[in-house]
Amino acid sequence: MNKLILTAAAFALLAATPAFAADPIVSDAVADFGGFYAEVYGGVALPSIATWNGDDYDLKVGPAFGASFGVATPVPGLSVGLDVMWTSAEYAEAVYSNEFQHSLSGMVEVEYAVPLNDTFELYGAAGLGFVGITYEDANGDKLSDAGAGYQVAIGARANVLENVALFGEFKHQDTFDTVALGTNDVSSPTNTLLVGLRFAM
Incomplete structure (x- = not known):
């Protein structure tokens, strides 16, 4: 329940921020949506903990890759x-060597950006969707399941070309409840540090 409240609060904050800025921003917003953008990014999933049936297991640092596609709304920012x-990470304990946990997520995300000047901007984002978790043992056998999840992120962007921006981001992601891997109830929140490029269209 706390996760749901946190995510709802993040969405409410992002939705409310433009309104607090000033009424003219909303009234001057054009009726049409703005330009599209695409992003590609990569980075690291930070050390984390996977919980199996109430027992915690450490995960090492692992790779993270992703992409996004979106559109600007009539509200600036x-x-x-x-x-x-x-993402992917190996279990840290020696007894679980060559055993991995992978995640694959898909989220509908809302972002609000605040320009600092013509080059730099800060942003926050929140998303709702699904998170799939896969456990892979040393023999390559896998157990998978997915559940409803959320993500929140903060970052900064810098324009490097006319339609290209470089960004760095911290993202937290989790499921609202455990997922079932075989007969096991598993949860595994992830924190990632990401660097990527945004292409405006």
Whole structure:
């Protein structure tokens, strides 16, 4: 329940921020949606903990890759999009060597950006969707399941070319409840540090 409240609060904050800025921003917003954008990114999934039936197991640092596609809304700074991300991490304890946990997520995301100047901007984002978790043992056998999940992110972007921006981002992602891997109830939140490029269209 706390996760649901946190995510709902993040969405409410993002939706309310433009309104607090000033009424003219809303009244001057054009009726049409703005330009599209696409992003590609990569980085690392930070060390984390996977919980199996109430027992915790450490995960090592692993890779993270993703992409997103979205569109600017009539409200300046506010955009909506779809985000897909994959992560992988090996279990840290020696007894579980060569055993991995992978995640694949798909989120509908809302982002609000605040320009600092003509080059830099800060942003926050929140998303709702699904998170799939896959356990892979040392023999390559796998157990998979997916559940409803959320993500929240903060980052900064810098324009490097006319239609290209470089960004760095911290993202937290989790499921609202455990997922079933075989007969096991599993949860595995992830924190990622990401660097990527946004292409405006």
